[in-house]
Each structure stands twice: as structure tokens, then as C-alpha cells.
Amino acid sequence: MKRLTLKSLGVLALFLVFLTGCTNKVAVLNPQGPVAKQQYDLIIWSFILMAIVVAGVLIIFIYVLVRYGRKNSKGYDPEDEGNAKLEALWTIIPIIIVILLAVPTVKTLYGLEGPPKPANATGKKVEPITIEVTSVDWKWLFRYPKQGIETVNYAVIPEDTPVKIKLKAIGAMNSFWVPELAGQQYTMPNMPMNMWIQADHPGDYLGRSANFSGKGFAHMSFHILAKKDANFDAWVKDVKANKPALTMEKYKKLLEPDIAGEMTFSSYPKVLDKKDAAMEQHMNNDDMEGGMNHDSGH
Amino acid sequence: MMNENVEQHNAHGGFPWKHVIGLILSLALTLIALWIVVSYSFSTTFTLASIIILAIFQALIQLLFFMHLNESKSRVWQIIAIGFGFFTAATVVVGSLWIMAYSL
Amino acid sequence: MIADIKAFLSDFLVLGDPLIYGADISIVLSMVAIVFVLSYFKKWKWLWKEWLTTIDAKKIGIMYIIAALLMLFRGGIDALLMRSQITFPNEGFLDSQHYNEIFTTHGTIMILFMAMPFIVGMMNVAVPLQIGARDVAFPYLNALSFWLFFVGAMLFNLSFVIGGSPDAGWTSYTPLAGAKLDPGPGENYYLIGLQLAGIGTLATGVNFMATILKMRAPGMTLFKMPMFTWSSLITSLIIVFAFPVLTVALALLTIDRLFGAHFFTIASGGSPMMWANLFWIWGHPEVYIVILPAFGIFSEVISTFSHKKLFGYKAMVWSMVLISALSFVVWLHHFFTMGNTAAVNSVFSISTMAIAIPTGVKIFNWLFTLNKGRIEFSTAMLWALAFIPNFLIGGLTGVMLAIAPADYQYHNSYFLVAHFHSVLIGGTVFGMFAALHYWWPKMFGHVLNEKLGKISFWIFMVSFNICFLPMYFVGLMGMTRRMYTYPEGLGWMPLNVVITIGAFGMGIGFIVMVYNIYWSARYGKRDKTGDPWGGRTLEWATTSPAVEYNFAHIPKVETADAFLHMKEKGTTGQISKAPFKPIHMPNNSGKPFIQAWLMFFAGFGLVFEWYWLAIPAAAATMLVMAFRSFEYHDHHYIPVEEIERTESATGRLN
Amino acid sequence: MSSVASNQSNKPYEPLEYSTEDGRLRILGFWIFLGAEIVLFSCLFATYLVVHSHTAGGPTSKELYDVKEFMIETFLLLISSFTCGLGTHELRRHNAKGIIIWLIITLLLGLGFIYMEVNEFVKYATEEGATVGRSAFLSGFFVLVGTHGAHVSLGILWMTSIIIQLAKRGVTAVTARKVFIVGLYWHFLDVVWIFIFTAVYLTGMVL
Numbered sequence A: 001m002k003r004l005t006l007k008s009l010g011v012l013a014l015f016l017v018f019l020t021g022c023t024n025k026v027a028v029l030n031p032q033g034p035v036a037k038q039q040y041d042l043i044i045w046s047f048i049l050m051a052i053v054v055a056g057v058l059i060i061f062i063y064v065l066v067r068y069g070r071k072n073s074k075g076y077d078p079e080d081e082g083n084a085k086l087e088a089l090w091t092i093i094p095i096i097i098v099i100l101l102a103v104p105t106v107k108t109l110y111g112l113e114g115p116p117k118p119a120n121a122t123g124k125k126v127e128p129i130t131i132e133v134t135s136v137d138w139k140w141l142f143r144y145p146k147q148g149i150e151t152v153n154y155a156v157i158p159e160d161t162p163v164k165i166k167l168k169a170i171g172a173m174n175s176f177w178v179p180e181l182a183g184q185q186y187t188m189p190n191m192p193m194n195m196w197i198q199a200d201h202p203g204d205y206l207g208r209s210a211n212f213s214g215k216g217f218a219h220m221s222f223h224i225l226a227k228k229d230a231n232f233d234a235w236v237k238d239v240k241a242n243k244p245a246l247t248m249e250k251y252k253k254l255l256e257p258d259i260a261g262e263m264t265f266s267s268y269p270k271v272l273d274k275k276d277a278a279m280e281q282h283m284n285n286d287d288m289e290g291g292m293n294h295d296s297g298h
Numbered sequence B: 001m002m003n004e005n006v007e008q009h010n011a012h013g014g015f016p017w018k019h020v021i022g023l024i025l026s027l028a029l030t031l032i033a034l035w036i037v038v039s040y041s042f043s044t045t046f047t048l049a050s051i052i053i054l055a056i057f058q059a060l061i062q063l064l065f066f067m068h069l070n071e072s073k074s075r076v077w078q079i080i081a082i083g084f085g086f087f088t089a090a091t092v093v094v095g096s097l098w099i100m101a102y103s104l
Numbered sequence C: 001m002i003a004d005i006k007a008f009l010s011d012f013l014v015l016g017d018p019l020i021y022g023a024d025i026s027i028v029l030s031m032v033a034i035v036f037v038l039s040y041f042k043k044w045k046w047l048w049k050e051w052l053t054t055i056d057a058k059k060i061g062i063m064y065i066i067a068a069l070l071m072l073f074r075g076g077i078d079a080l081l082m083r084s085q086i087t088f089p090n091e092g093f094l095d096s097q098h099y100n101e102i103f104t105t106h107g108t109i110m111i112l113f114m115a116m117p118f119i120v121g122m123m124n125v126a127v128p129l130q131i132g133a134r135d136v137a138f139p140y141l142n143a144l145s146f147w148l149f150f151v152g153a154m155l156f157n158l159s160f161v162i163g164g165s166p167d168a169g170w171t172s173y174t175p176l177a178g179a180k181l182d183p184g185p186g187e188n189y190y191l192i193g194l195q196l197a198g199i200g201t202l203a204t205g206v207n208f209m210a211t212i213l214k215m216r217a218p219g220m221t222l223f224k225m226p227m228f229t230w231s232s233l234i235t236s237l238i239i240v241f242a243f244p245v246l247t248v249a250l251a252l253l254t255i256d257r258l259f260g261a262h263f264f265t266i267a268s269g270g271s272p273m274m275w276a277n278l279f280w281i282w283g284h285p286e287v288y289i290v291i292l293p294a295f296g297i298f299s300e301v302i303s304t305f306s307h308k309k310l311f312g313y314k315a316m317v318w319s320m321v322l323i324s325a326l327s328f329v330v331w332l333h334h335f336f337t338m339g340n341t342a343a344v345n346s347v348f349s350i351s352t353m354a355i356a357i358p359t360g361v362k363i364f365n366w367l368f369t370l371n372k373g374r375i376e377f378s379t380a381m382l383w384a385l386a387f388i389p390n391f392l393i394g395g396l397t398g399v400m401l402a403i404a405p406a407d408y409q410y411h412n413s414y415f416l417v418a419h420f421h422s423v424l425i426g427g428t429v430f431g432m433f434a435a436l437h438y439w440w441p442k443m444f445g446h447v448l449n450e451k452l453g454k455i456s457f458w459i460f461m462v463s464f465n466i467c468f469l470p471m472y473f474v475g476l477m478g479m480t481r482r483m484y485t486y487p488e489g490l491g492w493m494p495l496n497v498v499i500t501i502g503a504f505g506m507g508i509g510f511i512v513m514v515y516n517i518y519w520s521a522r523y524g525k526r527d528k529t530g531d532p533w534g535g536r537t538l539e540w541a542t543t544s545p546a547v548e549y550n551f552a553h554i555p556k557v558e559t560a561d562a563f564l565h566m567k568e569k570g571t572t573g574q575i576s577k578a579p580f581k582p583i584h585m586p587n588n589s590g591k592p593f594i595q596a597w598l599m600f601f602a603g604f605g606l607v608f609e610w611y612w613l614a615i616p617a618a619a620a621t622m623l624v625m626a627f628r629s630f631e632y633h634d635h636h637y638i639p640v641e642e643i644e645r646t647e648s649a650t651g652r653l654n
Numbered sequence D: 001m002s003s004v005a006s007n008q009s010n011k012p013y014e015p016l017e018y019s020t021e022d023g024r025l026r027i028l029g030f031w032i033f034l035g036a037e038i039v040l041f042s043c044l045f046a047t048y049l050v051v052h053s054h055t056a057g058g059p060t061s062k063e064l065y066d067v068k069e070f071m072i073e074t075f076l077l078l079i080s081s082f083t084c085g086l087g088t089h090e091l092r093r094h095n096a097k098g099i100i101i102w103l104i105i106t107l108l109l110g111l112g113f114i115y116m117e118v119n120e121f122v123k124y125a126t127e128e129g130a131t132v133g134r135s136a137f138l139s140g141f142f143v144l145v146g147t148h149g150a151h152v153s154l155g156i157l158w159m160t161s162i163i164i165q166l167a168k169r170g171v172t173a174v175t176a177r178k179v180f181i182v183g184l185y186w187h188f189l190d191v192v193w194i195f196i197f198t199a200v201y202l203t204g205m206v207l
């Protein structure tokens, strides 16, 4: 019996090594921006509380097994059937732990609704930028409405700048997840949603879809490249100058179910901006009768 | 418990008063609900809230006057079954509407 | 003409895959073998009379358990196939489509066709005996439940060779699972197979609630019931109120797919998220349906093998009641990441965490049952003890998932996969294995070999940890579930290799267990006493296996742990002592079997949208029900002489 | 029949349907089943209410519902619930003939309800182009109201079968239990209809 509990302790130790040591590859434990950082802090806090519970339970567990697991252990009492004080104790302690978890949870949830606070000490307020992210089967479209740029399967963002991600889906649901920058949100047809990401440093952050969407799902990864402000502007200029335009034809082709590489377009059909909602609806419809005049009231 | 059953017996001896009262009440509540709606003289919230409350009363009338929910030795269990049913039903309806509020 | 037939067949049968050809061949071969063995030994009549038409809960229970073990095997093979594909990056063993089908069937089969029948089987075996009843409240309905479950499972498994398997995950999210993105019969199989089995389960829930509420032996008040019976009562309650939701969800998606409605489509105003909502309103209570009976079993086993009263009996009961109520108000935690408002996520986060409190109460009560006990490390007890730390890890990671903002990072990653296997295996499967060893003598009259039992325990339990603990880390490294392959260079490979080794280790542990079953059937120690473990509850008061009518005299109960009390007072003999009275028993009936198979054909017709088959079969089903309604002579009396004969054959009369 | 009425004369009276273990079990079982039915309908209500505004340019509830029609449907069901109750009342007096008469009246009212509902559906489909496949709202409407209608139809078949059994066998512990249970079912469908009346029709006039 001892083997069993020792093993559990070993596992615990292993977990601790993972937490303190080589976390580079453990994306969730390697937050690179304020959004992921908030979530990381919660994870660590909850982990500490859980570790306390594990320790408590295992100590009692080992004790009773060692003490009463032998053939002729003393203190056998077959009529021992309850103890109000003890029972109150192990009701109250968990309640306290749950409260200790619930309070930061709610705080963080409301905190995540707005743009992240400036990360660096200078505290200067930076204008957020907006990227419209659309998942289609099985690729990611990134649209920069202000810059008029569209990219596929990668996006470039300026560092230390809150980025508002507007999520949409054409076809199946997916989930937009860049573990080092922020936890995920689903992309859902007929239900535009927002989330924020922000990177503290220039870098190449791997993201992928976290919600199964069919045959090509495993290939739905993308890169978020964070650059210094100046480099970001340079990139925009370069794209505007040197990349082809996204034509309507090409766009429709992208909507067909297939996997794709990275692509860059200096512009996209303006009609998509204007009739944005209606267009998405149109693409999502399987029959045309309900088509364009679908009530998109929500 | 036995006494209850005796009462039941007596109640069924002559004219089915209980049923007639049940019928009258349910017709009345239905008409009131209809009137609240077609008179168009109340706010939407008030209209909806009051017709829902009336419906719940109607359900209680059926359960108590017609369905004898309250008799038999297992009435506790009958009431728990129906009660838990209503609890779950309310959770499902209210919860779903709240969660899906964005699309209402 | 011939071309037509060819085209039809290539749609109908799944062609072109060696794995599936292998399955085809093995299915045909085993069918032939079964038919041959039955004919050779002239067992057809026996099969029909003793099993297919039986309405004896004990036998129905055994059939459930056999089905569950077979499904564990099928689901386990699925698991090993998946593990083989994702051990190394960029493998080509399974293609994407095939992998998608396999995880879908793995999850669905394991939960609905393995865990559920295992539990219902144990309830059938033990509950009537534990409450001192002769059968369940509605034996005929019970048989119908079993056969509905069975044909549902058959229909679902058939998809593998005819028409193609469902491939949208066991959660079957729309719009992916809708007609537009997933045409073809695969998803229909899922919908109809689950529907049939689900209706059977709902009937089981009603049946066991009525049984436990009304059929307890005289003197057995609610708070003198054995803990497994309590857990069965509460599980039945959850079944009754959760399964209708599944019924509706499945029906709506079926109507969408077959009749062009727009509940969950993207077009014409459908609401894909509503599927997730309905699915989890059922789905979350479902996970407590599969864990609570295991809790009940652990209570029995831990108390029996600590040779001590259960600690905090009342708290154990109330915590289950609380869990059952809470289980209906937490479902949103499965889709925290679908853009809910902060208020919605907060409320469901907290309600979910709250479940940790009653569950914790149970954990500590088990620990204190061990305390001051005389612990006997039997195989059943080992499974129960191993449950505590293993389930603890799963439960605590569940609480971590319940923290919505943190769940944004865990959701749909292998961290989640690890969580639910920890609780499903460390809780439910360990519980069922404990029950299997514990009640085996009651079912078959011989005990399972302890040594082989312990070997299989250690192999399985250690491999289980090797398999699932590393999954938490690959999850944190960003590996998501349902990926049929992953690229190199992410550092995921070493851990995946370890995981796969663990998975195969579990397979070996399972093989040892199966061998133990075979070995013990031939050489195992026979249980003459009916009470091999020094049991405390009434199932041990009768013979092993229990006679058809369970108890010649219904026992009188004075305290909890009723049988122990009888042994102390020396009144155990009274249950089988003359004079007897004729015993009223329901007749066997072939109708449940026939009705269920008619429903199978109706379902099969729906899967392929062959209404010429579906409609007549459904009508025939109604006809069987009408016949049943007009049937008045459906019971008989066992005469006194026969009771005397049976009782003296068991050696209990002299 | 007389043998039943005089049984257990030393004990206080117990309604016949509760007089056997089997009867008591089945009645409780049926109540539990009704609990499940409540949840079943609640899911359909939830779905209907969520998609109520999703009309996809098709007909809306305000355009479709007709006060006169649904009021007549409501009265038919309410009164049938009453007549069914009178059947149970006669049951308690062991009066087979009385039961049969009231149940047949109930059946006729039920048939009238179904006739009106079918008419309503056909009218929607043919005159307004409102079919299940037209919009999410209509899917929700037809499936919710249709499920109730299917229950009523099943109830009609069931009640017919029980009337036959009652005519053949008179009031016994078994037939009494059957009459009582089918009565419960019928009243329950009335409860569901009240909520359809409220949440579908009346609400549809407001929102």
C-alpha cells in the first residue's frame, strides 16, 4: 500500500519541477502578455490551494493505512461512526478554500472584459488596434479593418499594444487559442465575440484552434508575430506596397474547406466591410432562401 | 394517513364539487390571462409576469383538484418527483434564456 | 442494374480500409462461431428461455455487465488505436477521418455503452437483494430497458461496418454535426443509437426509484438503507430528470438532419450554441450518474473490509443529495469559452466549485471509516483504496477547470482529457472493478482469484497513472484534444510516448483480469456460505448465486447493516426456514426482446432515411405495446414444494 | 365488482387503484415518469423561447396566431380535463358505466382538439408558407406544439384501449389502476397545454 502513496508524492514532486523549472515549452505556464499573465496567476494560486488539499488528504490516507493496515493494530473500534466536530471541520475548510478561489475568479472575469492595463511602468496609454479573426474550414483569416490588410494563418501585432480580437466563424465552430498570450475563446457562426490579447515582447507565438472542426482541424495552427512599433508600421507599409490584393474570387476560394499556408494581401474587397454581417450570414447559409435578409438582430 | 383515505371516500360520495370548482377556477384564470394580454393595457413585463403566475396557479389546480397529487401513502414521493421536475424545468428554461440572452 | 447495386453497396458498406475489413471478418467469424456453438450444444432453447426472455433482475444485471465488459474491450481497442496514431509526430497509421471516427466512438461507447450499463448492471444485481426485495418494481419494464440499451448499442456499433461511423466527437457539437457539414448516416447512428439506449435508461431510472422507495423490507427505513442503495436511488433520480433532456436534444438534431428543421443550423436563424446548451444540461448530470454509484460501492467495500461501520452515514447521504441538486446547475462550465458574460461565467464557476464541498465530505468520511478499522487488503478493497488518491487528483483538477478564466487556458486541451479520465477511470472504472470483485460470488457462486486480481490491479493502476498524469503536462504545453496528428518540434513527443506505454499497460492489466475471470470460473473457490467477505448488508443473507425469488422469507430489518445485526443476534436462519407460502413472481416474456428489435429496425430505417422500413417497424412496436396492455395473466406462483426443494438444494433447510 | 367493493370491510376504505402493491407501485412510477415529462417539455419550451425571434424573414408569431382558434383549443382541453376527472370520480364509486361515459366524452373533446390543431398546422403551412423548415422559430413552434399534440393523440389511443378493457372486465383493481393512470396522463397534458397557451400563444401576441 505504501507504494501507492509514495508514487502520488513523486507525482506531486514532478509537478513542482514542471512549475519551477523548464517552463519554456510549457506554453500555458509561460505567459508573455498581461492577459495570459492574469490567467497564469490564477492557475498558480489555485495550484497552491490544491496542493494543500492533496497534502492534507494524503497525510490522513497514509496515516490510516499505516496505522490500521496491519493484522493486529491496536485501537480497532467497529462502532466508531461519526464525530460532529471533525465533520464540521471538513465542511468548513473546503468552503473557505472555495471562497478563496471564487473571489479572484470573479475579479479576473470582470477584468478580462476590458483592454489589459499597460504592462510597462511608463504607464503610457496606447491606442488599441483591432483585428477581425475569422475561422473558416480549416484556416484562419486575419483582417485589419483600419489598415485594410488581410492575412491568412498568421498575424503581426505591435508589442505592448492591446489588440482587440473580433471573433467570427464561417462553417464549424473553432476556438482561438494562443496560450502564451491569452486563453481561448470560441469562434461561432452568427455570434460575433470579442477578446483581448497583448504581447510584452517581440516574438513568435504559436496559436491553434482548440475546438474540433472536422478533417483539417489538426492543421489549424497559426502564428502571432509581435514586433516593435516601428517594425509593425514597416510591415504594414511593406504589405501595402508589395502584396497582391484579395479579390472576391480569391476570397470565395478561401472559404472552401481546405487547409492553406500563410498568405498576405494588401487589401480586401470593400464590400466585405460594408455588408459585413450580411455577408458572413450569406456565406454561412446552407440554403439561399433565408439568405441575405436573415434577421441579424443579435 | 388512513383518515385521509376515508375523507377521499366521502368526497366522492355525492356531487363532484371539487371538480366543478376546479373547472370554474381554471376557466376563470384562463380568461383573466387572455384579458390581460388582449387588453394591451399593461407593460410587457407586467403582462408576461402575470400570465406566468396565472399559469402556475392553473397547474396547481390541475395537480390538486384533478390529479389527486396529495393522496396515497407515497404522496411525499409524488410531490418530490413533481417538485424536482419543476425545479429542473425552471433551471432549464431560465438558465437557457439567460445564457442565450445575446440571441433573444 | 449491377452498377446500381455496386454503387449502393459501396455507400452502404464501409470499403477500402484494411482495419475495417479485419473488423468485418472478425464480426462474421464470431457470429458464425456463436451460432455454431449454440446449435452444437443445442443451447438455443436454453438461451431463449433462460436469458433472452428473462425478467429476473439478477440475470438482466449479468447481461448488462457482460455487455459493458465487451464495450470496454471495444472502447479500449479504440483507445489503443488512437494512442498508436499520436505517439509520434506526423504519423500516418490512421488518417484524419478515421481518427475522428475512433475518438467519437471511443468516448460515446465508454460513457454510454460501457459505464452506464456497468452501473445499471450492478444496480440490478445488488439493489433488490440489498433491500430484501424479490425483484424490481417493474420487472417487465426492466427487461425492456435492457433490450433497448442493447439494441441501441448494437445499432451504434453497426456504424463501423455499415455506412460509416459518426465523426463529430461524443459531444457532437453543431453546426459541425449538422446535415450540411456532416452528411451521411454516421451522425444519424449516433443520434438514434443514443436515443434508444437513453429511453431504456430513463425507464431504468423510474424503475429503480419506485423499487427503492416502495419495496424495502419491513423495518428498513430510508436511513437504514445500505449506501449503495442510497447512491442508486439518487442516481435514478438524476437519470429521471436529466435523460429527458438528452431525449429532446437528440430528437431536435434528428429533426434538423432528417426533416430540414433549423434548430441548430447556421441558416434560417438556427442556434448552434443551443445544442451545446442542451447537451450539457444532460451531460453534466450524466457524469454524476456514472460516479455516484461508484461512490456507493466504495462505501460498501471500505466499510466491509475495514470491518467497521461507515463513518458519518448521514453526512454521506446528504452530501449525495446535495451533489444531485448541484449537478443540475453547473452545466455551463463545459462552455465557459463561448463568449458568455462575466456574470454568467461567475455564477457557473462558483456553483461548480461548490460541488467540491459535499464531495470532500465524502472523501474524509471514507478516510475516517478506515481510521480505527481492521483493514483487509482484498482486491476489491485495493480498487477502493486506489480510488481515493487517484480520484482526488481528478477532482481537484476539475476544480481548477471550474475557474473560468483559467479554463480559457485548459479548455479542450489534454489537461481536460486528463481530468476526465482521472475521474472516469479513477472513479467510475475503479468502482466497477471493485464491485465486480465484490459481488462476483453473489452473481456466479465462486470468488475471483485474489492473487490474479491483485496482479491485474497493480498493473492497471500503475499504468493508469503512467498514461494519464503526463497528459496534464502535454495539455499545458498546448496540445489540444482531437488532433489526429501533431508536428515535430513542439516537445510533445516524449510525454506522448510515455502516455502510449501506459495505455498499453492498462490493456495488459485488463487482459490479466479477463484471464482471472476465465481461471476462476474453472478453478475458483466456490462460495457455499453466501457470505464470503463477512458482509454487512442483506445481499449476503441469501445464497450465492441468489435463488430466483431472492429470499424465501422477506427478512425483517432493525438496523443499518441489517445482515451484520442478524448475525450478531443469531437470527440469520429465519430467512430460509419453513413454513413457506407460495411466492408471487412475474412471468418471463419475449415481448421486450421483440419490441426492442423492432425498434432497432425502426432506428436503422431512420439512419438511412428508409421510411418504408422505419414506419412499419415503429407501428409494429406500438402493436406489441398494445398487446402488452391487454395481457392480464403475466404472473405465477412458485408452489411451496418447489421452494422447499430449492432451499434444501442450497443446504439451507436442515 | 361487488366482491371488490366489500373486501377488507374491517379496514378503512382505500381506493381500489391503491389496493394492491402493484397498483401502488405503478401509480408512484407514473408520477415519477410525469416528473421526467415536465423536464422533457421544459427543454422544448426553452428552445422555443430562445429561437422565438429567429424568424429568418418568415412569418412571426404575431402574424400567425389566431385568438379565436387557440382559445377554442384551450377550452376543449380544459373541459376534457374536467370530464376525465369525473371519470376518476365515478371510478371511486366503482361505476364502470359512468367511467366509460365520461371517458368517451373526454375522448371526443380530445379528438376535437386534435382536429383543430391539425387544421391550424395545415393552414399555417399552406396559407402562410410556415413549415418546420422555414425558420428556427417555426421549427421550435411545430416541434413544441406538435409534441404535445402527439402526446394527446397517444393518450386517445391509450384511453380507447382502456375503455375496451373496462367494458370487458369491469372495475377491478387492475382496470381501476389503469383508469386512474390514464387520467393522470390526461390532466398532465392539460397542464402542459396551459403553459403552451401562456408561453407560446399569449406571449406570442405580446412579443
Ligand code: HEA
Binding pocket: A053, A057, A093, A094, A095, A097, A098, C171, C287, C288, C290, C291, C333, C334, C335, C352, C353, C355, C356, C357, C359, C360, C361, C363, C391, C392, C394, C395, C396, C397, C398, C399, C401, C402, C403, C407, C410, C411, C412, C416, C419, C420, C423, C424, C427, C428
Ligand atoms: C465521473 C465523471 C466526472 C466527475 C466525477 C467530474 C467531476 C468534476 N468535474 Fe469534470 N468532466 C468530466 C467528468 C467528470 N467530472 C468529463 C467527461 C468532462 C469532459 C467532457 C468533454 O468535454 O468531453 C469533464 C469536464 C469538466 C469541466 C469542463 C472543462 C472544459 O471543458 O474546459 C469542468 C469545469 O469546471 C469540470 C469540473 C469538474 C468538477 C469541479 C468536478 C467535481 O465534482 C470534483 C469534486 C471532487 C474534488 C474536488 C475532490 C475531493 C474534495 C476534497 C478533498 C475537498 C477539498 C477540496 C476543495 C475545496 C477544492 N469537469
Ligand code: HEA
Binding pocket: C072, C073, C074, C075, C076, C077, C079, C080, C082, C083, C103, C104, C106, C107, C108, C110, C111, C114, C115, C168, C169, C170, C171, C417, C421, C424, C425, C428, C429, C467, C480, C481, C482, C483, C484, C503, C504, C505, C506, C507, C508, C510, C511
Ligand atoms: C469511462 C470512460 C472512458 C474510459 C474508460 C476511457 C479509457 C481510455 N481512454 Fe478515453 N475518452 C473518453 C472516455 C473514456 N476513456 C471520452 C469521453 C473521451 C472524449 C471523446 C471525444 O473527444 O469525443 C475520451 C478521449 C480519449 C482520448 C483523447 C482523444 C483525442 O482527443 O484525440 C485519449 C487519448 O489518449 C483517450 C485514451 C484512453 C485510454 C488510453 C484509455 C484506457 O483506459 C483504455 C484501457 C482499456 C483497455 C486497453 C482495455 C482493452 C483491452 C484490450 C484492447 C486488450 C488488448 C491489449 C493489448 C494489446 C495490450 N481517450
Ligand code: CUA
Binding pocket: B012, B018, B065, B066, D085, D086, D088, D089
Ligand atoms: Cu376526485 Cu377525481
Ligand SMILES: [Cu+2]
Binding pocket: C283, C284, C287, C331, C333, C334
Ligand atoms: Cu461537467
